């Protein structure tokens with residue numbers, strides 16, 4: 001599927017997600033999110049714990065369905081796709097780095113990384129070659145035969161990143177991909193993401209770290225289920241970045257900037273009811 005340069009890779013319209021709707025445990029995790037991301041953009045999403053970041057990411061990654069609202073992935077309304085078409089979209093276009101890694105415990109690092117290629121029917125020798133190359137890219141060539149339990153947290157995170165990259169997905173979604181990494185490894189992973197962006201891939205990254213967000217072209221801030229564009233790009237300058245980092249708790253708790261970002265211009269009125277789980 002080729003997407004014209006001006007068709008958003010991601011366009012959500014009034015996207016809502018309510019967990020346990022109508023019960024005492026009801027949580028409005030997304031309160032109507034309008035987000036537009038164009039091909040080749042590198043976007044960071046920040047915001048306090050529980051503000052809805054992973055919920056949004058799961059919807060963008062077609063791993064969950066909204067309560068209401070619309071999500072167009074590369075111009076296609078995903079609510080119109082059947083299960084097989086959705087699975088194909090995920091397999092062919094989206095790489096997902098989960099917040100909790102989601103590695104299969106009984107498989108080696110190499111087999112974990114190669115897994116998406118199995119679904120894509122790539123022959124085994126080619127799978128092995130690509131998986132080894134992807135592991136080398138994240139600095140883990142020497143650990144290919146280790147199981148997740150034999151790897152450190154940061155190494156497991158890098159295996160998860162290698163797995164997400166193996167198909168060279170047009171859209172890479174990463175939920176706290178550098179959270180468990182030391183700063184040097186984190187920088188290397190960010191450099192890898194930037195190379196992908198420079199090759200025309202779209203990267204969306206959730207992070208709590210202002211310095212990580214400073215590498216992105218654009219930052220959005222999630223607060224109580226609402227998404228706002230950050231008022232100005234975060235600086236990559238080390239001095240101001242560390243100053244910003246020291247203010248992180250304040251930033252997390254602050255009320256949102258004005259909702260004047262480009263993403264807010266979409267017409268939520270067009271939203272239609274999507275299937276709910």
Ligand SMILES: Nc1ncnc2c1ncn2[C@@H]1O[C@H](COP(=O)(O)OP(=O)(O)OP(=O)(O)O)[C@@H](O)[C@H]1O
Nearest residue numbers: 019020027029048049050051052053054055056099
């Ligand atoms: N499956 C679920 N059932 C019920 N409530 C849920 C479920 N998943 C998430 N929630 C709730 O929805 C809200 C948003 O959760 P989400 O995981 O999106 O937050 P987050 O911004 O990713 O937080 P963190 O930074 O801690 O990862 C939270 O209040 C959470 O408790």
Ligand SMILES: [Mg+2]
Nearest residue numbers: 053054055099
């Ligand atoms: Mg989360």
